[in-house]
Amino acid sequence: MPAKIDLSERLFNLTCALLVSSQGLTKAEIFANVQGYKERYVQGGDNESLSRLFERDKVLLTNVGVAWRSFIPPEDMDDNQEYRYLIANEDFVWPSGTSLNAKQVALMNLAAQVWAKASLSKDANNAIMRIRAMGEHADASSLIGIAPRIRTHELSFLPLSTAIETSSRVSFDYRKPDQEKAEVRNVEPWIIQNISGQWLLLGFDLDREESRNFLLKRIVSEVDIQDFTFEPPSKSEVNAAISELDSRRRSLKATIKVPARSAGWFHFDLKADQELFEVSFMDIHLLAEELMEFVDHIEILSPPELAEILKVNLEAVRASHA
Amino acid sequence: MPKSSKISGTERYNFMLALTGYLIQNRQQKIADVANHFGISEQEIHDAVVTISLSGVGMYRPDELFFLDYDLLEEGIVDVSFAPTLESVPRLSTRQAAAIASGLSYLESVLDESDRVEVAELMNLLSDGGKHTSELPFKVHPSRVDVEVTLTRQAISEDRLLSCSYINAANEVTSRQIEPISMESNDSIWYLRGYCRTKKEVRVFRLDRMRDIALENEKLVRAKYPEIDSSGIYSVSDSDTNVVFDIDPEGFGMLADYKPEYPAVGDKTLRVSIPIGDISTLGRVVSKYSGHVRVIEPEAARRVVFEYANRALGASASSEKVE
Known part of the structure; x- marks a missing residue:
């Protein structure tokens, strides 16, 4: 004992x-x-x-x-x-009658591995213990050779997810790329989403009095969790805000030209003889960042702001390596 | 496969809850099988079972809540019986459910059709399996399924040789023949690890740099799958050049790619030395961070980045005429 x-x-x-x-x-x-x-x-x-x-x-x-x-x-x-x-x-306990098959157990094991190097590894491991406890063995035969990994190097991830769970207001410094100084934002956090590899916080911005999306990588301070709770949003409110972001993403478009068989042509999966293409984007600075990897072989036809951002970025790179 | 690191604290608590639920449903289990099932050492299973059996709730005598058959335990058999009030396996917490659900949506784009059907069912279960009162605190939007991902996946599961065009970091396009080993990912970027017959070594290929993928009919014979190297996509070799960088917080993503073990925290610029295989590729790597990552030395590496930006500025100057 x-x-x-x-x-x-x-x-x-x-x-x-x-x-x-x-x-x-x-x-x-x-x-x-x-x-x-x-x-x-x-x-x-x-x-x-x-x-x-x-x-x-x-x-x-x-x-x-x-x-x-x-x-x-x-x-x-x-x-x-x-x-x-x-x-x-x-x-x-699980609702009665809940059961898992061997394939489902294997899928959830792999889903937990996605987090192996990220802030959620503990929660994912704890979940796996409870899933194994349901007794079924894993059949991973269809999943051999997949080693997925998602990362959360943004330090704000854990405090924000905690604040969402407890419905606590938060504040943090947020810096947009076109702003010299960071600004304090006061937010009721609703949900964290990963869209195309980017972590975004969706929440109600108390100063702007509407829902806003914040890129976690633009949060430049610690997250201050306040002792002030709020009424969590309804599912429909959250979904409305998510689909608003989605339609915004669909409406913003850039027109770009790349030589066939250049890095940009590979990256955007263009057809054999295609050089001109349109791409929709969520945030013009994120698109610019994506394009910087093959910026030496592209032409921006529209919007002009995108060409300007690339130019400013390149000048910053050139100046810091002169 | 039993792990060597011991679990403790709330993780051990979580495990004992799970184990209790499991042992209710599964009487007279071999301790080795239980260890194998949970991926926990036999010693830890043994200790946890003893702890569980000694748990009483005061108004009961300890052995009235749980009864452990010590004779069987000596023979390596776990048999615990329980008071009728503890019936089943604990459900997942909101966070646990969210972690699994978002992991599943992340995987969706690499799964085959029948696995996707299972995922849909699981998503349903997980949104109820936690608390039902609130939305899961985070979620991952599945990425679009593209043909490179689908074909690479198929090549791995069918053990087939894959051929493709590949554009490397130096912008050279070559044809490759690859014996696929595994698909790995970092966030939204997927990679194929495989033996390149063209270069005669195991290499890592970015899927978004592959085109014209074809699966050859040749079926590869492999004794077993090699252990997937968990150290990551980027690996260091002796011939690398040590490059010193200044990295602003906005560029910490680069550290995650090249030095995942480095504690990139705080709001200060860090000076870090990173071994780089081919410095001629640094232009694209560094430019991505728009001046928030700067090469300090060697001079040759600084020059590469300068030239890249300078050349690109020339290219975008010509685009102004187009408008």
């Missing part, structure tokens, strides 16, 4: 206790009975440190998706008004 109960064991005991108690447990009952607490419990004492420990443990349970409930039983409303805590079985 382990001499000392560690964090994982205390959380496990707490989870079991909250799951099996049909009426819920008060804090005092938890402290007096649950391993990891009871060793330090002083009956009739103030047990302040245990209370703090319990508060922290509740957050940890929430973080791994174990949903606990707290309530005051109606019959206690008038008396001591003590909260009781429990974990409802239907919140805890």
Whole structure:
């Protein structure tokens, strides 16, 4: 028997206790009975440190998706008004009848590997443990030879995703490429999306009073998570904002000319004798960045701003290497 | 395959929840099989099972919630029985579900038709499998399926020799014959790792630089698939030139490509030395960052970047006439 109960064991005991108690447990009952607490419990004492420990443990349970409930039983409303805590079985387990086949398990294993080098590797691993626990073995025969990897080198990724989950307002410094100085943006964060390899935060900009998209790589400060929560947006609000970005992306177009069999011709998958093509874009600076890799063999026919951005960028490169 | 690193903290807690759910459904398992199934060492499975069996909830005596058959455990068999209230496997947290769901959409463009059907079903399950109250906090939009990806995928799964035109970083177009090994990716860019018969060595090819892909009828015979090298796309060799760069935060993406282990944090410009195989390709690599990545030395490398920008400025000057 382990001499000392560690964090994982205390959380496990707490989870079991909250799951099996049909009426819920008060804090005092938890402290007096649950391993990891009871060793330090002083009956009739103030047990302040245990209370703090319990508060922290509740957050940890929430973080791994174990949903606990707290309530005051109606019959206690008038008396001591003590909260009781429990974990409802239907919140805890998969809906009944859920099953996975071997191929699905393999697909989810590979989906978890996508994150192996990124901020979500822990969450992805924890998910895989729970998926394996459903018992089915993985059949990866159709997935041999795929090693996918997505990266989140933007430091704002984790704090922003936490803020989205807790519906907390955030602020950060944001720098657009055509601005000399960064600007503070105050945002209610809704969702982080990856579009063509770029991470974007969609949220409600409190100063501009409308939903806006922010490229994570243009966030140049730490993300300040405020102690101010907001009503999360409805699914339809989020979807409307996503499709707005999508139609904007479709409406912005550049016309470009490249010599056949040059790098740009390969990159944009042009036909054998095709030199002229149109490309739609979400952000003119992102397109410029994409084009910089073969800028020595392209002509921008429109829009003129794009040609101008490329010129400014190239002059910056030339000047810094003169 | 059991891992060597030990799990602890909330990860171990998560694992014990999962293991409990699994053992409820699967009585009398060989400890080696359980270890294999979860990819965890036998010792850790053993310890976790003992911990679980000793977990009591006070008002029960410990052995009334979980009963572990210690005699069987000595023989390497795990058999735990449970109080009826703990019935099944814990569902995923919102974040866990979002991580898996977005990983699946990222993969979609390289999957075959039947796997895509499974993915659609899983997406459905995952959006309910977490909490149902809120939207998943992040998502990845699947990229478009292109013919290079589809054919490369097919070449790998059917063990067939692939031929194509390839434009290298120095803008030279050549025909290649490649024995495909694996498809790897960094964000939106996909690569083929394969043995190049033309260059007679294993090389990494960017799919967006490949054209005219054809699969030859020759079926490749391979004893086994080589372990996929997880160190990444970019690898260092002895003949590389050490190039010193100044990299602004806007250029940290380059560090992720070339030095993924480098702690690129903060808002300061970093001075970093990176071994570069062919400095004649630096023009395109560095220009992408529009002055936020600067070559400091050697002089020859600075010159390459200067020439690239200078030549391109000449080219875009001619485009002004077109307007």
